[in-house]
Amino acid sequence: MTFKTQFPESKNNNKHIDISLFNQTTHNPSYASLTNNFEKINGLKDFCIPVNTYFPSRSLMDDLYKKIPSALKYYPSSNNLITEYIASFSDIENPKRIIAGNGSTEIISWLNSLFIKDSLFVPVPSFGRWIEEPINLGVKLHTIQYCDSNNQLLSSKKFVEAVLKSGAKNAVICNPNNPTGSIFSRAELLFILRKLDHLDNIIIDESFIDFSSKTPPTIKNDVHLFSNAWVIKSLGKNVGLHGLRMGYAISNENNINKLKKHLPYWNINGISEMLLMLIQKEKLAYDESRVKVIHDTIYLTDRFSELDFFKVFPTNSNFVFARLDSQINGEELRNRLLKNKSCFIRNCENKMGSTKQHFRIAARPKQDVDFLVNAIREEVSKM
Ligand SMILES: Cc1ncc(COP(=O)(O)O)c(C=O)c1O
Numbered sequence: 001m002t003f004k005t006q007f008p009e010s011k012n013n014n015k016h017i018d019i020s021l022f023n024q025t026t027h028n029p030s031y032a033s034l035t036n037n038f039e040k041i042n043g044l045k046d047f048c049i050p051v052n053t054y055f056p057s058r059s060l061m062d063d064l065y066k067k068i069p070s071a072l073k074y075y076p077s078s079n080n081l082i083t084e085y086i087a088s089f090s091d092i093e094n095p096k097r098i099i100a101g102n103g104s105t106e107i108i109s110w111l112n113s114l115f116i117k118d119s120l121f122v123p124v125p126s127f128g129r130w131i132e133e134p135i136n137l138g139v140k141l142h143t144i145q146y147c148d149s150n151n152q153l154l155s156s157k158k159f160v161e162a163v164l165k166s167g168a169k170n171a172v173i174c175n176p177n178n179p180t181g182s183i184f185s186r187a188e189l190l191f192i193l194r195k196l197d198h199l200d201n202i203i204i205d206e207s208f209i210d211f212s213s214k215t216p217p218t219i220k221n222d223v224h225l226f227s228n229a230w231v232i233k234s235l236g237k238n239v240g241l242h243g244l245r246m247g248y249a250i251s252n253e254n255n256i257n258k259l260k261k262h263l264p265y266w267n268i269n270g271i272s273e274m275l276l277m278l279i280q281k282e283k284l285a286y287d288e289s290r291v292k293v294i295h296d297t298i299y300l301t302d303r304f305s306e307l308d309f310f311k312v313f314p315t316n317s318n319f320v321f322a323r324l325d326s327q328i329n330g331e332e333l334r335n336r337l338l339k340n341k342s343c344f345i346r347n348c349e350n351k352m353g354s355t356k357q358h359f360r361i362a363a364r365p366k367q368d369v370d371f372l373v374n375a376i377r378e379e380v381s382k383m
Contacts, residue, residue, distance in 0.1 A: 017044075017338050027128055028346060044338075047372060048346045050178075050208065050319040050362040052240040053296070054289035056275075056282065063278050064271070071270030079260065082268050085276035086248050089283065090220070090233070097224050099256050102267050104207055104234040104247025105129055110259060111230065111249070112137060115201050121168035123154055124353030127178045127205065131352050142166035145353050148323055152180040152313045156188035160195045171196060174205040176212050179348055179360035181315030186217035193219075193226050200228060207234035207247070210290045211297065211318035211363075224252040237318075239279060239286070244272045293318045297363040303373045304361065309380060318363045321348075323355075328383055330356040333376070336383070341375035 021029035028048055035044055056064075076082075079100050087095035101107035112133045119140040122130050135141055144162045146152045163171050173192070176183040184192070189204060196202050204223070209216040223231045231250040236242030246268070249259070279286065301320050304312045309325040324330050334347040349356035361372070 019335050019338070027350075031344075043342050045341075045343045045364075045368060045371065047362045047364060047368075048344045048360075049237075049242065050211075050317065050360075051237050051242060052211075052289055052293055052318070053364060054292045055238075055240040055286055056279070057285060060278055060282060064275055067274040067278075068271060071274045074270060076266055076268055076270040076273045078265055079263060079267065082273055082276060083248070085273075085280065086235070089276065089279055089286075092250060093221050094224070094253075096253050097250050097256055099249050099259055099263065100268050101247045101249065101263075102269070103236060103242075103245035104205075104232050104249075106245075106267065107232060107247060107249040107259075108205075109133060110262060111201070111203060111232075112139075114259070114262060116170045117200065119166075119168040119170065121163045121166055121171040123159065123173065123177065125177075125179055125348060125351040125358075126172070126174055126353070127207075128351065130172045130174070130205070139170075140168075142168045143353065146177065146180045146182055148311070148313075152177075152182045152321060154182060154184075156184055156192050159184075160192055163196060163199075168199075170199055170201045170203075172203045172205065174207070175217075176208050176315075176317040178208060178317070179319065179346065179351065179354070179358070180313065180321045181317045181319060183212055183217065183316035186219060186222075189217070189219050190222065193222075193229055197226060197228060201230065202226070202228055203230045203232060205232040207232065207237060208317040208319075209233075210238050211293050212316040213294065214291060220250055223250050227252065227254075230255065238290070239275070240289075241275065244275060245269075246272050246276070293363055296365060296369070299366055300361065300363045300369050303369050307373065307376060310359075319346075319360050320363075322359050322361065324357045324359065326357060328380060330359065332383060333379060334359075336379040337372075337375055340379060343372050343375050345372070 021033055082100045083095040083098040086098055108129045116139055120134045121142040123146055124143045206218055209218050220231050223229045233248055235246035297318055301312055304310055304320055304322055309328055310322045312320055312322045330347055337343040346360040348354035348358040348360055
């Protein structure tokens with residue numbers, strides 16, 4: 001049995017949800033803040049955060065709970081040992097090319113503050129930490145827009161040309177991209193890395209790549225061949241436990257050693273370490289779980305395509321990106337779904353390069369998607 005794949009039973013409406021929380025952050029408010037620290041959950045159905053709903057199993061969670069007292073009482077291992085668990089679980093050839101982070105966001109922040117100087121090129125819309133943090137640190141941001149008219153696709157040639165034209169010294173690509181679901185093939189990425197080998201840094205954020213296809217186009221075992229290249233990967237989304245904060249970067253040993261000098265010795269907590277140890281024997285179950293998520297995404301895409309007031313873009317991740325007809329107010333739809341149906345979907349208004357008509361909807365098991373599609377039909381009919 002999977003650990004909590006289904007939403008709790010609930011009344012449909014959630015009138016007490018505080019919509020003003022959305023004005024206080026450029027990310028979306030956390031599940032904890034929306035639910036008063038899980039006290040007033042009232043069955044909030046989260047289609048906002050894309051996560052693996054089929055992992056971990058109930059028995060793995062039970063094993064983890066048993067270890068929590070010791071994990072809390074003692075210091076965790078150092079980064080070096082933890083990278084061995086990551087390498088073995090994620091099939092990365094050499095643990096010395098890995099650095100573990102307290103969520104991939106920790107590594108993103110270290111790269112933003114220590115490595116990315118002067119200017120950065122990012123296709124937009126993108127994950128907020130690749131946009132807001134560099135801007136706040138005074139880095140000049142150059143962008144290219146993923147377009148509705150081009151089905152949110154970007155060619156590798158166009159990307160390279162735009163980076164060269166901008167003169168940016170660093171570049172980031174999320175592959176697949178959050179929130180558009182766009183992807184570059186492995187061959188395209190290697191082409192990009194070769195063409196941009198003069199940049200200070202080029203970072204490929206593969207946080208969602210496990211949900212792109214049965215054989216994801218990862219460059220995790222190629223990236224060390226380039227002196228300026230990094231792969232970033234979030235583990236929380238993949239193993240269904242993003243509250244634990246787990247992620248990592250891969251690069252050549254020289255880059256990894258440079259970054260390690262700055263990291264706290266015990267940046268990974270003991271519970272994450274225990275989880276990483278326990279999932280070693282769950283590789284097959286993990287693989288099956290991510291394939292189930294891929295099937296759920298196909299179902300989600302098909303069901304959303306039935307809604308003629310949404311334009312659904314092709315996706316290579318565990319969410320779909322969709323644009324709502326201009327006659328229907330996107331923000332109002334998000335709020336109505338929250339308050340009247342307890343469904344939380346990601347309105348992308350606060351993302352650079354996106355609008356309040358654009359939504360990212362996370363894949364969930366079929367019955368949840370059916371609930372959402374009916375909820376949307378009902379709310380739109382009242383608008
Ligand atoms: C593309 C991308 N990278 C990294 C992250 C950060 O993940 P975490 O810090 O939870 O590992 C996110 C979170 O949504 C993301 O969308």
